[in-house]
Amino acid sequence: MTALVATTLTVAQPAAAEPESLTVDFGATTGDFRGGATGTLYGFGDEGAPTQALINGAHITNSSQKPPFGTQHPSGDILKVEDGFFAKHGEELAIYIQDHYPDWPYHRGVRVGDVRTYDQATGEYVEEPNGVWDYLEVVELMVEVVATQSDHPEEYLFIPFNEPDGIWYQNWPNLRDTFLSDWKAVHDKIQEVYARHGLAPARIGGPGDARWQPERSRDFLTFAKQNDVLPDVFIWHELGIENLATFRSHFADYRALERELGVAPIHVNITEYGMLRDMGVPGQLIQWFSMFEDAKVDSQTAYWNYAGNFSDNSARPNGANGGWWMFKWYGDLAGSQTVRVTPPELDVADTLQGIGAIDAANRRATVLYGGTDSDVRLDLRGLSPAVFGQTVDVEVREVTLTGAEGLAGTPRVVHAVDGARVAKNGTLDLTVPTYDRYAAYQVVVTPAQDRTVAVDPVWTTSIEAEDTSITAARTYAQDPQGNGGWKFLASGGEDVGSFNQPTSAADWTVTVPRTGTYRLQVIGATPGKPGRHALFVDGAHRDDIQYTADLALTDTARWQYRGSTEVAVELSKGTHVLSVRASRDGSQVLPNSDITLDKFVLTDVTDGEPTTYPASTLRYYGGAGLSWQSGTRGFGAVTGKGQRADAYVTAMETGYYDVAVEYHTAGASDLRLELGDRVLADVRVPNGGHRRTTVRAHLNEGINELELRSARGARVKSVTVTRAAEGDVAASTFEAEDLTLRGDAAVVSLDPSSGTNASGSKYVGWVGQGNGNHIAVPRGAGFDTPGDYDVVVHYANAETSGQHDYNPQVVDRQVVVTEGDDAAPVGSAYFRYTYSWHSFWQRTIPVTLTTGTGELRLGNPTAWAPDIDRVSVAPLVVGTPTTTRVR
Template sequence: MWNYLPILQAAVDKIATTSAHPEDYIFIPFNEPDGGNWYPNWSTQKAQFLADWSAAYNTIQQVYASHGLGHAKIGGPGDSTWHADRTTDLLTYAKANNQLPDVFIWHELGTSNLGTFRGNVTQYRQILQNLGIADISVDITEYGMLRDMGVPGQLVQWLSMFEDEKVDAQTAYWNYAGNLNDNTSRNNGANGGWWMYKWYGDLAGSQTAKVTPPHLNVTDTLQGMAGVDTAKKKATVLLGGGSNNIALNVAGISTATFGTSVNVQVRQDRLNGTEGASLQPPVVLSTTATVVGGQISVTVPNSDRYSAYQVEITPATMAAQTAATDLVNTTEAENTTLTDATVYTQDPLRAWNTMASGGKDVGAFNKADSAATWTVNVPATGTYRLSVLAGANQNPGQHALFVDGAFNQLLKYSADLNWTYRGTTDATVNLTAGTHTLSVRASQDCTTVLPGADITLDRFDLYNITNGEQATYPAIDARLTGGATISTTGAASLSGSAGATFFASAAETGYYDVTTQFQTTGASTLGLSVNGRSVQLPAATTAGTWNATARVFLPQGVNELVVTAPNGAAATSITTIRGAAQKASDADTTNVYRALADTLPLAGTAVVQTVAAGSNGSPDTSGTVKDVGFIGNGAGNTLSIPRPTGFGAGDYQLVIAAANADKSNSINYNPQVISRFLNITETGAGTTTASFRHNYAWNSFWDKTIPLSLATSGGTLVLGNPTAFTPDINNVALAKFVAGTPTIAPGS
């Protein structure tokens, strides 16, 4: 304790002297002071804590005063749980000494807090009133348990509660750094939690509407929140946490805003594991309703307590999307026919568990006859994507996929944090119309267990992608800037600097046809920005309805698409598609240069390594997976990518399949993971730096897409880092950002 104040002083001084906005910081001098390592015994340590509060408070204020910055904002006490007695004592003392916190802070953790939080806030506000203290805003700086993170049906309960009480809150940080507290997946990806927060963020600008759930202040029950955006003519309800169909009654619908008939669209956001890649949540219900007495009723189809739903109500004059039909089968692993494997119940009341789809999963899948077998009914002959939700424990692994009793292909899983910290693995399968038997097995030959086969299986989803992976993002869901407005037809009216931002999710890295649908009253040219990079679209020469399409190389995961129209236009939607034509562009060597890292020029300590068995990396012609390690930690230790003919100056995407399992010594329950950095230097031009988050194992490779704007006609790309080691690299791909020439055609 003796050196805390000097450390506090130095930290605050750094903010005061180096931040461009020191007035925006809130300093929290104590974290969980009620914990065992601080002041757990209030009866004997209260006086010490109050004295220490004064010392910390005064130190912070003195630093700001010495720099002429005025009052420094201070938050506290930061208790690990709500304490009415400690709160009363601190506020009484702080008021008497003119040391009241600017923000009042405590934590809401555990499984019961969804039922007790509102009562705690009521008690807090009563304490303020009793002491004659003006309102001090609340910030819950840690909420939720491991079981809640990444789970839409859990997160919606927390968000509804905080929105209802109008307090700020931040999730607890339980695992690895680099994935927004378990609410994003791998590199650049969205899981179910990401979409839940995205939906919540989309309510910005709305007027909060009152929501009455069946049971208030009861843990793990149906809860929700709602907002009305009159400018967009859209009402949104976010709800989830129950396990039955939801009877939703909506009152107060203004016919002046919505008309007498409305579209009702429901999207489902499912639990898809922490490292699972979730695409745009599908429409599960699309219908119309007549407004009677300002009210409508709709039944939201639901049987999954871990899902959340977005219900959008818009005027019937706006275009409506139909319900998705691409998911043709979903089967829980525990409901398959199992051989030599064990079903485990993942009790949702265990706070330190990660949730499983359906509440159960299948493990002990580590013997030569271990298998999970199920039947699917395929509606049409075509191409299908099998997505397996599974957990690989700190190492990648493999399973054999059998179709109708015949070996089809190996499933290669990326490493995960543990058996229940799940991710998705996809495989493309050609199937004929009718019934088929699918089987995932730990052995290909029924004798030899595949490397890393001890993987937890959670759910199998089968999607029809015969016509390509397609998604449409309507303008009504775009985020508008610069004065953009939504018309009565649901189009975004753009002119000047106005823009509409869409968030498109790609199932895999590669070329997609990105089509912007828009209308003009005369000649006009749209601007399209993809992840901050401009794509030149052709002009519409006359008034009409148009589709402007560019074939753009997108990274797997979330992509930000911004549409502008300086001369005016009405953007109705953006559609993305990846199918056979787009994959052919991937394979066209005039568009994409690919190479295994071990075939590229090395320098210094960079060395080719044979990767441990079970890897998901790309093998060489002998079937051996290799990578290049010990790149960096010295300017001469490099891997080089010579640019082939035809890859001159211009915009590119560099895709690097990399592994990084670097960690430092443990400090607490959070693994001390290390991000590694890679410099890409174009010989004769500049350097781009990319970061690579920890991905659990040195033989597990994730694709990282790095945007490059190359300035020379053929300068070699040199990969390295003069001061630290880079990740290990299995393969690289240099892709032209846009393939071919964008086109424009009349739309419908």
């Protein structure tokens, strides 16, 4: 009996897996950081979709979009997105010229002939041949528009053919000569147009095959060299699961082919990579990033859904998901040198991989890694005493999978070593616990700083839905290699579905450290309609959980395309049983409660969830950088005109936050803090010392871009952002149905059984499509003076246009804000797709008002605006910034 019990216990409690090792040698550099792996195909929809904060924070350097007035997709016009793309980090914007055509594959998959005559002045055509290949006329038309209407024509890359091995030129033995002749024709035509306008030679990319094609590539390069029509960028796609194992060999074969043919190295862009399963998943993205960064190529996430969300790597109109933070971390390496990283296995799909980089000027070393379920032993080498000294600080941040539309807050420090001793040979070993294979980690190593390095103090805990006590529901395994990668992944590899009975419930026990307010975040998939669950605490109904809709237009998205919802709950110190249920009373299910549950996260927000962004994590420009002077070791030195430090801070909900900057000045100085391009604080300090400047500012749900400047010099220790909910009384909120409606704008009532999150189950529709059809917001206390304000619009937009095999053809609708009788806009924004006309999100429009009495009018003179549920008008800043001495 004793032996039997012992054996049973051994089987039930298997030994933990040994940590996997990742060796990073900071003394073995591999070249300048390229940073091209976060490119996107159709990552941009219309201006402001994504928002500028998301674009800049993700550090997007390259993207491919549709040509001007292209009809393949309803959004993504290159001229509409170029200003946002080039605002900070954009380097090369590519055009898929064939996306001029509305159908997929282009022209029904058959090479277009000569059946039309185009008017190059207007773009109009008649169905008559004219002896000129139709597509050549299209190319000329598109290039002419870019040459004459773009503000950045010399930063464009023209891609004449997309996947020619599958579209128009499939049969290589029979169509080889046709393709090569066509390539030369379009290449010459593009250059002809640019020369006509006195522009530098245009940049052209190709051939653009759907996969690495050795034979086709050989023929193409041979012909292109002989005819002086070599591409400026060589392009192919790496889309499948197996490409994580084969890309390096493909790239090596390509470089060997160049050498064999005597072709000088051509820059490579893998303009489509990854599968549905990879998007928004930090532990998957790092595997792709590491390959492409090793090769120093550019690359773009594939376009599997719709334009405007970085290929499912952002959440909601202005939010980060886990994938966005992976983009951001990768972009933070700009200015560094990459170093040699040795994973346990190379060229094996779905394994631990990483990127290492050293920024010697700022004395900062970084490792990004992910892709394993095991804990990770970091074998750090080459930590030079000349750069790091003998003692270093180490911070490890973690970002987990939150789903495509699930908000991911600022990654927290989950492991820290304050004053770690580096061995004499420059080595340091560190073992970091791993959440799961879909999580990723950022490790920052610096010399010892003049601040305490510690694990994030805000209490939080999480549990996978499948690990709760499940009633009348079912756990589903989500194989990461299932359906050929044509699926979305679940945190922990499983989720809970069939949650559709009156008794369906997920229960778990949690012990909270104190009495206070906690944010419960539920990550799950609400297919196509908004829905509700009931939240019980210790057996008593406490609140309803309101979900917004998620993508469900395709079978691969339904039940798998996950978002998040957040609800505040008051808990007393101690142990509680939390329960998410499909019914309040156990007999009738709530509307659309059949929701797939993936994960629950509980966070203490009693004190406003203070989140600190230390100087070691900021981005520096214009000569600004980390200072290592005694007393300000590890502070960010920002001195003089043109120098700047950027922070990307999270607001988990729209409202007021206290933004506090700690800094040191050597004497009388200044500090300027801007939110985007609007000033939050511009302070003067009379003498030197350590100070904290705090401003109460209105931040938007998701990512907010803060820029710090100092003309006379400041050393910034940190930026801390704390929710100040008591400040929300400064915002004026109106139900749309209670406002003045003009023209066709009208109130629409919804049946509560729709599950809608529209307040009062009402909204206003038929806004726009003419200046007269608008909503008028009267001026009143709180916004009766000129100045900077945020107009927060709760909206629904489920418009689609056209059909596509797998891309939901979503339309971004625009709201234009005017003041009084002046028709000139004081602000405008495009509003992303919300998946259902009954599902409402929020989008903020920054406005600068010039009067104190002119009503605000929300409409759209040329197209429909989204449906509007409610509107808030909030001053950008309330009160006067305060500056106090510290220590």
